[in-house]
Amino acid sequence: MFRAQLTFLLLFISFFTKAQEPVSIHLSEKDGLPDKEFYNIIEDTKGFIWLCADKGLFRYDGKSFKNYSNKEKRGLSVFGVQEDADGNIWCNNISGQFFYVKENKLVTFIDLSKELKGELALFRVRKKHVIVFSQNTIYYINRATKLIEKTHFSNFSYSLNVKVGEAIYLATTDSIAVINSKTEYKNLFPTNLSTRDKNGVTIIHGKTEVFQLDSLFFLRQVRFHKNKFYQIDFHKNKLLELGGFENMESESIQHIFKNGNQIWFSTTNGVYVYNFSGNKFYEKRQFLKGKNVTKTIKDKDGNYWFTTLNRGIYVMPNIFIETYDISETHKKITALDKVDSQTLFFGSNNGDVSFFNIKTNKEFNIEMPEASKVSAIAFDSKKKLGYIGKQTKMHVLDKKTLKCKVIFSTSSAKSFSILNNNDVFVVDYKTTTLLKYANNYKPQKLLLNRRPYTSFYSKKNNAVFVGYVDGLVKYNAFWNPKTILYKNNPIYGLSITETKDGVLWVATFKDGIFGIKNDTVIHHFTTKERLVSNRIEKIEADKTNLWIATDAGIQFLNTKKKSFKTLTKRDGIISYDISGIEIMDDKVVFSSSEGLFSVDKKRAFKAQKEVKVYFTNIEIDDKKEKLKSNYQLAYNQNAVKISFNVNGLIFNQKGKYKYRLLGYNDSWITTAIGESSVKYNSLPAGDYIFQVQPFLDLEENKSEIKSLNFSIKKPFWETWWFILGILILVLGSIILYFRRKIKKKEQQRELEINKLSLDNELIALKLENLRSQMNPHFIFNALNSIQEYIILNQKKLASEYLGKFADLIRTYLNHSSKGKITLKEEIDCLEMYLELEKLRFEDKLNYSITNSENLIPDAIYIPTMLIQPYVENALKHGLLHRKNERILTINFSIDKQNSVVKCVIIDNGVGREKAEEFKARSGKNHKSFATKATKDRLALLNYGKEKQVGVNITDLLENNTPKGTQVNITIPYTTI
Known part of the structure; x- marks a missing residue:
């Protein structure tokens, strides 16, 4: 007995008071x-x-x-x-x-x-x-x-005052006074407070302050370095000293804030909250301890703002969401259960378990023999026994004796369910086991190698529900399993509870929440029904209602009305990693990886107030414009950015906007949180109304729609006068076009006529060339040669010569009908011609025809009958007058870069000057090749061509003596 008391005494050392804030x-x-x-x-x-x-x-x-x-x-x-x-x-x-x-x-x-x-x-x-x-x-x-x-x-210092309507109430150290609506100063009655001690030393420090609570007025004064409070009784014209401020007598008060029936004192040591009841003040709480708070206000959204010296600003979104200051080593809570309406039983990641009283804020820690984390916990209120699941063992703690013992070996228990007969149903990572309480927790294995998540004992159904990895199973009193399905699909339960109306609620990791009655799903809530997330961490029944912890917020579900209320981190929730939920009278306590916190069931949810949106900026073509309700814009001012805002810290952290542009798209679009501007690029001409409406997540929207009108004019090319001008211009252009087309056709017809004329002239010139090529002297010499062969009875030579002469005449006639021939055909024709001419010169003529290596005569085309007249001219006027060693060379080369063939004809004749002298002596005045017909033909060939045939004749001299003539002919060629 003494040992148990000693153990309790030693453990009580860790039993200390904690604050909530x-x-x-x-x-x-x-x-x-x-x-x-x-x-x-x-x-x-x-x-x-x-x-x-x-x-x-x-x-x-x-x-x-x-x-x-x-x-x-x-x-x-x-x-x-x-x-x-x-x-x-x-x-x-x-x-x-x-x-x-x-x-x-x-x-x-x-x-x-x-x-x-x-x-x-x-x-x-x-x-x-x-x-x-x-x-x-x-x-x-x-x-x-x-x-x-x-x-x-005044001889005395004026106090901090309070404004009531148009009146200002104030005090000096000797009297209470008022400044009325007519700006008249009136002393009301004396304070009768001493200002000096018996030695004449001033006992009042700092400024006196008058403040109000409802219809009551109070006065604060620092006397003997301590805060003293008095109620101002205007009926009896006196001050009544008040007590109850012992804890803040020595605090330096910076500001007094009236909040309902409470007074909040901002001090150099945080904020003190006092309730006023029965003409007395009672200290309720203190928070922001150690902070030098200069002023406290409450904004329109119910958020509390605290300014400080050197610590910035603190904002409390919800004073009805409170954290409990439990030991730092126990803050990572892994399992939670309820002992009674004031006491909680929880286990932490470090392996210890604790009792915590939410009324006294006292924590009682118990160190466990096994250091591994607590994976599951349950408390039997009837037997005063706590069941604790660890990594390898299950322990039972007797709250009366504070003794702890191992009752079962298990692997990371998931949950415990205490049955009506005090038996304990245990699920671990792969087994479900029943521990018989009457048989000293003798285990009875129910199912092996089927991994469960959680279990729940329903007293109304006298059945155990187990959420396995492959579905939800119900076990009746005889432990017969029954799988519960939804639309023939499994239900993957992570947390299970039961409301007073007998509905079993199952939370899942991806499918929201199911409500089950008589083994049939009668409710199914997902994000479509306004759940903030389909991934549920924990659920807990509160009479017929439900508290839900998700990975995106905490929600309260009224199951009858099917309505939700939501709290998020922006409202003051410290964590979404929830390990347990317990209903404690007017509070709901949540355990998490960040510790314990509670939510006041009645006062934590703020009623949404109407929020007002206003336009903050408008930019047109990236240029800021002055704000007004209507804009008339030019056609090219069609890039519009509109910015808007709702004043308030919490809305800008939590709120969203709906917007639309009537005249462009009538559908509402929702912004992301924190997004407060919209930009439209390249809007077409028209009349537009931009509308925006603020709203908070999942709440009924009561806010006013704000509108802004603007019009974009049509571009000038869409106006009637421009369209009419364009039609006239088009019509005139069509008329002008056809007139020009007719004129062009007439010009083309004239060109065709001219071309026909040129073609006829070219044909005539070809015939002229042909005639000149077939000159009588050449024909006469050829026939004489043939006659001579006949007379000499050289029939074979006569026949051969006659055949060559006939072939040459036939080739001339054939070429005369063509516009172009290959260079090879031209060379072959020259060969035939020069063979016959060599007979004329009685073998006193030596000639050669050569071409460069990169020239392929078969592959290029040149005009017909172009080179032969120049060769004939060399023979008739140059070489004819020379008696011996008559030499004629013809060379062809190609210039691919300029697409021309170069022909060089060189003879060693007497030269052009001597040839003219011989011609004059002979008395012959007719022109041979160098005639007008040849020049005209070249002119016709070059007519309208970018690349033209060029002829250059040069006299060859040696010591100023004529040694022959060189003719350079440049001929554009084609490959077709």
Whole structure:
């Protein structure tokens, strides 16, 4: 007995008190916060957050911070931010300057540096006056004239005041006073509070403060360095001292915030929350301990903002979601069960188990003999026994004696189900086992080698449901299995619970949640029915309702109304890695890898308020334009970007927008979270209405639709006058086109006529050339030679010569009908001609015809009857007058780059000058080859051609004596 008490005493050493605190978002400079030292904060009627900081005045729209300053402002820091009845924002600085924001600019209202002499004064803005409170003087400044109309002086310091309607209640150290709506100062009654001790030393420190809670007024004063609180009784004209503030007597109070029936004190040591009931204050909680909090406000969305010195800003989205400060070593909770309405039993990743009282916030830790993590846990409230599953063994803990023993060897138990007869149903990674409580937990194997996920004992059905990897199975009292299907498909259960109406609820890893009654699925909820995710971590019944933990948020399901409420990390949920859910009266406690946290069932879900969207910017063709409700745009101003916003931190972290452009697409499109602009490129001409509506995830949308109109004019080419002008132009162009076409045809016909004329002339010239080639002298010489062969009875030679002569004449006649012949045909014809001419010269003529190696005579074509006349000219006028050694050379070469054939004819005759002399002596005046017909034919061949036939004749001289003639002929060729 003594040993058990000693064990309990030793364990009680770890039994210590823990605090619980709402989840907060800490905004610092790394989050874009422009400063870390803040003095004041307000939310204006439009939802903007205004901040007085060491670096100046800032406005926050939920996404970005904007600084307000001007040239007259001395120093950076500002204080006393407030909004007047017209929505203007005011502030002041320690230099005595007072400012207001107008048309998005900071304007200097008045400079009271001479009057205030470096004192940071309080002030109140009214419709007609700005009332400034210095330590001993009140200044009444006319807003229209900016003149000090009057002052009020006191021997005692003026207090921090409270505004109620048009009245301002304040105090000095000797009296309670009011400034009424007519700007009249009236003392109401004396405070009768001493200001000095018996030695005459001042006992009051700092400023006295008047504050209000509902219809009651209170006064705070620091006396003897301790905070003292009094209720102001206007009926009895006296102060009643209040108690209950012992824990914050010595705290330095920066700001007092009224929140319902609570007073929140912002201090240098965090925030103290006090309830007021029965004319007494009671401390409820403290949070942000150790932080120097300068002011607290609550915004329109129910979020709490806390400004601090040197720690930035804290925002609590939901004070009804609280974390429990359990031991750091036990924060990674792996299993959770409920002992009673106040106490939880949980196991952690480090292998220990703990009891935690959510009312007293006390934690009682028990170190386990096996160090492996706790994989499953259950508590039998009747027997006061805790069942703990570890990596290799199952333990049972007796809460009365705090003794722990091993009762079963198992491999990573998944879950325990305690049956009506106290037997324990155990599932591990591959086995389902029944432990008989009456037989000292004797195991009875039910099924081997079938891997389960979880189990649940239904008292209403007296049956155990097991979620296996291959489906959901129900075991009745005789342990007969029955598989439950949905549309002939298995149900893969990860977590199972049962509501009071007898519906069994099964959560799955990918198919949402199933509701089962009488072994039949009667409900199925997925993302289509507004689940935030089809992957469910844990579920727990709360009477006829259901709490659901998913990988994307925590939801409450009203199973009768089939309606959901949702909480996410943006609302203050610390983790989605949920290992357990337990219903604890008005709270639901969740265990996670980040520790324990709770949700107030009634107050954690905020009713969605109407949010107002406004346009922040419009850009047309990437150029920022002034905001207005309607725009008339030119046809080429068709790239439009529209930006919009809803003021508020939480909306910009959680909210989305629906938008559409009527006249372009009537369907609504939903943005992603944080996206607040839309851009349209290359819009066609027309009239458009852009509409946008904000909404929060999975909530009914009550917000107003905001619209912006703009029109894009048609381009000038789509206007009637332009179309008419184009039609006239087209018609005129058609007329002009056909007129030109007719004229072109006429010109073409004339060209064809001219061509026919040229062709006829060319034919005539060909005949002329043919005639010249077949000149009488040549024919006469040929016939004489044939006659001579006949007379000499050289029949064979006469026959051969006659045949060659006939072949040459036939070739001439054949070529005369063609426009082009191959170079080889031209060379063959020259060979035949020169053989006959050699007979004429009685073998005193030597000739040669050569061509370059890269020339293929068969592959190129040249004009007919082009070279022979020049060869004949060389014979008749050059070589004929020479008596012996008559030499004639003809060479052909090719220039592929310029597509021409070059023919060089060289003779060693007497030259052109001598030939003319012989011609003159003979008395013959007719022209042989160098006639007009040859020149005309060349002119016709070259007519209209880019590449032309060129002829160049050069006299060959030796010591100025004619030695022959060279003819260079350049002939364009084709390969067809």
